[in-house]
Amino acid sequence: MEDPARSYFNCTDSERATFEAGIKLGSVYHQFVGTPLSEENVDLTEKSIEEGVRVQPFVEDVSVRIDRSHLRAKRSPYRYVSLTGNMLNVKLTVRYGLSTAVCELSYLEELKYPLMRVVEVRGQS
Amino acid sequence: MEDPARSYFNCTDSERATFEAGIKLGSVYHQFVGTPLSEENVDLTEKSIEEGVRVQPFVEDVSVRIDRSHLRAKRSPYRYVSLTGNMLNVKLTVRYGLSTAVCELSYLEELKYPLMRVVEVRGQS
Amino acid sequence: MEDPARSYFNCTDSERATFEAGIKLGSVYHQFVGTPLSEENVDLTEKSIEEGVRVQPFVEDVSVRIDRSHLRAKRSPYRYVSLTGNMLNVKLTVRYGLSTAVCELSYLEELKYPLMRVVEVRGQS
Amino acid sequence: MEDPARSYFNCTDSERATFEAGIKLGSVYHQFVGTPLSEENVDLTEKSIEEGVRVQPFVEDVSVRIDRSHLRAKRSPYRYVSLTGNMLNVKLTVRYGLSTAVCELSYLEELKYPLMRVVEVRGQS
Numbered sequence: 001m002e003d004p005a006r007s008y009f010n011c012t013d014s015e016r017a018t019f020e021a022g023i024k025l026g027s028v029y030h031q032f033v034g035t036p037l038s039e040e041n042v043d044l045t046e047k048s049i050e051e052g053v054r055v056q057p058f059v060e061d062v063s064v065r066i067d068r069s070h071l072r073a074k075r076s077p078y079r080y081v082s083l084t085g086n087m088l089n090v091k092l093t094v095r096y097g098l099s100t101a102v103c104e105l106s107y108l109e110e111l112k113y114p115l116m117r118v119v120e121v122r123g124q125s
Numbered sequence: 126m127e128d129p130a131r132s133y134f135n136c137t138d139s140e141r142a143t144f145e146a147g148i149k150l151g152s153v154y155h156q157f158v159g160t161p162l163s164e165e166n167v168d169l170t171e172k173s174i175e176e177g178v179r180v181q182p183f184v185e186d187v188s189v190r191i192d193r194s195h196l197r198a199k200r201s202p203y204r205y206v207s208l209t210g211n212m213l214n215v216k217l218t219v220r221y222g223l224s225t226a227v228c229e230l231s232y233l234e235e236l237k238y239p240l241m242r243v244v245e246v247r248g249q250s
Numbered sequence: 251m252e253d254p255a256r257s258y259f260n261c262t263d264s265e266r267a268t269f270e271a272g273i274k275l276g277s278v279y280h281q282f283v284g285t286p287l288s289e290e291n292v293d294l295t296e297k298s299i300e301e302g303v304r305v306q307p308f309v310e311d312v313s314v315r316i317d318r319s320h321l322r323a324k325r326s327p328y329r330y331v332s333l334t335g336n337m338l339n340v341k342l343t344v345r346y347g348l349s350t351a352v353c354e355l356s357y358l359e360e361l362k363y364p365l366m367r368v369v370e371v372r373g374q375s
Numbered sequence: 376m377e378d379p380a381r382s383y384f385n386c387t388d389s390e391r392a393t394f395e396a397g398i399k400l401g402s403v404y405h406q407f408v409g410t411p412l413s414e415e416n417v418d419l420t421e422k423s424i425e426e427g428v429r430v431q432p433f434v435e436d437v438s439v440r441i442d443r444s445h446l447r448a449k450r451s452p453y454r455y456v457s458l459t460g461n462m463l464n465v466k467l468t469v470r471y472g473l474s475t476a477v478c479e480l481s482y483l484e485e486l487k488y489p490l491m492r493v494v495e496v497r498g499q500s
Contacts, residue, residue, distance in 0.1 A: 004201060005486060011476075011493040015393040018386060019478070019493055022397020027161070030406035033332065034156055034283035041176035048173035051166035057202030076129060077182035078363045082283065085332055101386075103394070111380060113328045118386040118394055130361060136351075136368040140268040143261060144353070144368055147272020155281035158457065159408035203488045207408065210457055226261075228269070236255060238453045243261040243269055254451060281409055286402070291426035298423035301416035307452035326379060327432035 003057075003096075013097035014121050020058045021094040021103040025116040028053060028064070029085050029105065038080040039071050045083070053092065060100070061093040067107075085114035099123035128182075128221075138222035139246050145183045146219040146228040150241040153178060153189070154210050154230065163205040164196050170208070178217065185225070186218040192232075210239035224248040253307075253346075263347035264371050270308045271344040271353040275366040278303060278314070279335050279355065288330040289321050295333070303342065310350070311343040317357075335364035349373040378432075378471075388472035389496050395433045396469040396478040400491040403428060403439070404460050404480065413455040414446050420458070428467065435475070436468040442482075460489035474498040 009016060032049050046064045053062045067087040072079045090105040102120040107113070134141060157174050171189045178187040192212040197204045215230040227245040232238070259266060282299050296314045303312045317337040322329045340355040350372040358365045384391060407424050421439045428437040442462040447454045465480040477495040482488070 008492045018390040018394035019397040022394040023401040026398040026401025027405040030402040036177045038180040052161045055163040055205040080180040117383045121386045133367045143265040143269035144272040147269040148276040151273040151276025152280040155277040242258045246261045286427045288430040302411045305413040305455040330430045
C-alpha cells in the first residue's frame with residue numbers, strides 16, 4: 001500500500017519498518033494488559049488483539065498467544081485474572097517499502113522481563 | 126453464585142448491585158477506549174468487550190454496540206480510528222442477592238458526555 | 251454540586267453513591283494498570299491517579315498507594331515494572347445527595363484477588 | 376547504559392533506536408488515552424506521562440504536551456474530558472549504541488490522524 005505520510009519521515013525503509021513494529025507491540029501491551037480473562041474468553045481475546053493489530057498500517061502478519069497456565073475455569077465469581085504482559089506472546093511481521101521486520105514480544109525468564117525484540121530485518125537497509 | 130467475599134462488604138444488596146455495575150462500566154470504558162478500529166474488526170471488538178464483562182462477578186447480561194458512523198473501510202494505511210467513549214453503547218444487567226440493577230452507558234447529546242447511568246433497580250433495597 | 255443528569259437515573263441516593271464509586275474504582279484499575287513504574291516515578295504516578303479520580307463527578311476524597319515492594323532502582327535498562335492491580339490500594343469517598351459511600355480497592359490474600367469493596371454507606375438509603 | 380538483552384536482537388543500532396522509539400510512542404498512546412482530564416490535572420498528567428516514558432530503556436529525552444483547547448474549568452460535575460490521541464504532542468529522543476532517533480507524535484490535520492513519525496536518525500546506520 002502506498003504511504004500518504006511518507007514525506008513526514010526522514011529515515012530508511014528498514015528503520016521505518018522497525019519503528020512501525022515497535023508502535024504495534026507497544027500498543028498491544030498497553031492497550032490490552034488489564035483485560036479480564038478466563039478460560040471462557042481467552043480464544044476470543046487473542047483473536048481480537050490480532051485484529052486490532054491488523055487494522056494498523058503496514059502489518060503483514062501477526063499472531064497472538066496468551067499463556068493459559070494462569071487461567072482458571074470460572075467456578076467462583078472471582079476466578080478470573082487480568083491479562084499481564086508476562087502472559088503475552090506476539091509474533092509480528094511489518095513490511096515497509098523494500099524492508100521487512102520480523103519482531104516478537106515474549107517473556108524472557110533470564111531478564112524477568114516481557115521483551116519486545118527484532119528477530120530479523122530483511123530487505124534493503 | 127455464592128459470594129466468598131460477602132463479609133468484606135457493608136451495604137445492602139441493591140447498593141452492591143449498582144456498585145458492581147459501576148465497576149464493569151468503568152472498566153469497559155477505560156480498558157478499551159483507544160482500541161484500533163475499522164469496519165474489519167468492529168464486530169469482533171464488540172463481542173470481545175462483551176465477553177470481558179461476562180467473566181466478571183455477578184453479571185447477568187451485557188450487550189455492547191459501537192457506533193459505526195465514524196468507521197471507514199481500510200483503503201489507506203491510516204483509515205482506521207481509535208475507539209472513544211462517545212462511540213460506545215453498553216447495556217448491562219447485574220444481579221446481587223435479591224437485587225438486580227439495569228444500567229447503561231451511552232453518549233448524551235444534551236450533556237455532551239458519555240453517561241453511565243442506572244436505568245432501574247429491581248428487588249429488595 | 252447539583253447534578254444536571256439526575257433525571258436520567260432511577261435509583262436511591264445511596265445506590266447512586268455506590269454506583270459512582272464503582273465507576274471510579276473500575277476506571278483506576280483499567281486505565282492505569284500497565285503503567286511503567288520504578289522508584290523514580292512511583293510518587294508522581296500515585297498523585298496523578300488521585301487527580302484523575304478527583305476530576306470525576308461526586309468524588310469527595312481519594313488516596314492512592316502503590317505497593318513499593320516490587321519496585322527497583324533503575325540500575326539496568328530493564329529494571330522497571332508495569333503497574334498491576336495487586337499493587338494498588340485505593341481509598342475513595344463518594345457523596346451523592348444525602349448519601350456517602352466509603353469504598354476501597356486492595357489486594358486480598360485470602361481470595362488472591364484485588365477486591366473492590368464497599369466499606370460503609372452513610373446517610374439515607 | 377549497557378544492554379543485557381543485546382544478544383536477542385538481530386538488527387543495526389539505528390533500526391533498534393527507531394524500534395525502541397516506536398514502542399514508547401505506542402505505549403504512551405494506548406496507556407494514557409482515556410485518562411480523565413480537566414484544567415486541574417492537565418499539568419500533572421503531562422509530567423506523569425513523561426516520567427512513565429523516562430523509566431523505559433534507552434530514552435534520552437521526552438516532552439509531552441496536551442492540547443488545552445478542549446479542556447474546561449470544572450464548573451459542572453461532568454465538565455471534564457477523556458484524553459484522546461488527537462490532543463497529544465510527544466517529542467522523544469532515543470539513543471541506542473551509536474544511533475539516535477528523534478521522533479514525534481502529533482495530530483496531522485492533512486491526514487486527520489495522530490501520526491507517530493521519525494523526524495531524524497543520527498549516527499551510524
